[in-house]
Amino acid sequence: LTPFDDADSGPVLYRPDQPQVDGDYMVPLKRFAPRFVGNTGSAAGGLSPLGEGSKKPPQALIIGVKKGGTRALLEFLRVHPDIRAVGAEPHFFDRNYENGLQWYRPVYPVITVYPLIP
Numbered sequence: 822l823t824p825f826d827d828a829d830s831g832p833v834l835y836r837p838d839q840p841q842v843d844g845d846y847m848v849p850l851k852r853f854a855p856r857f858v859g860n861t862g863s864a865a866g867g868l869s870p871l872g873e874g875s876k877k878p879p880q881a882l883i884i885g886v887k888k889g890g891t892r893a894l895l896e897f898l899r900v901h902p903d904i905r906a907v908g909a910e911p912h913f914f915d916r917n918y919e920n921g922l923q924w925y926r927p928v929y930p931v932i933t934v935y936p937l938i939p
């Protein structure tokens with residue numbers, strides 16, 4: 822297990838009829854074009870014809886100093902269709918670490934997997 826494996830709770834289900842509060846942003850699922858983003862390897866996070874998604878611990882973190890351009894890097898990465906990113910910077914490790922994963926989990930971006938139509 823890596824420090825970001827969230828094995829104790831498993832994936833957090835997300836339903837498109839419930840808007841996601843993602844940092845300072847409300848992010849409706851339809852913002853993203855449906856496409857194949859890879860098998861997440863779990864039943865709850867796998868293919869779903871209902872368009873459900875799941876929240877996963879981050880696979881990458883952006884670390885930077887103030888005014889170092891981290892926001893620009895995040896926005897550039899967000900353009901990629903296979904990347905899901907948080908809206909506002911969560912500042913988990915420097916400001917909210919004491920709040921634990923209970924605080925961090927709802928901040929995870931929603932991962933949605935759609936079948937690839939041949």
Ligand SMILES: Nc1ncnc2c1ncn2[C@@H]1O[C@H](COP(=O)(O)OS(=O)(=O)O)[C@@H](OP(=O)(O)O)[C@H]1O
Pocket residue numbers: 885886887888889890891892893
């Ligand atoms: N490519 C590139 N080249 C030069 N400068 C750049 C670049 N990308 C972002 N920026 C400037 O970085 C500043 C924002 O940094 P951060 O995203 O780290 O912001 S913050 O510290 O979290 O507020 C912010 O500077 P200011 O405009 O002076 O505030 C951005 O203009």
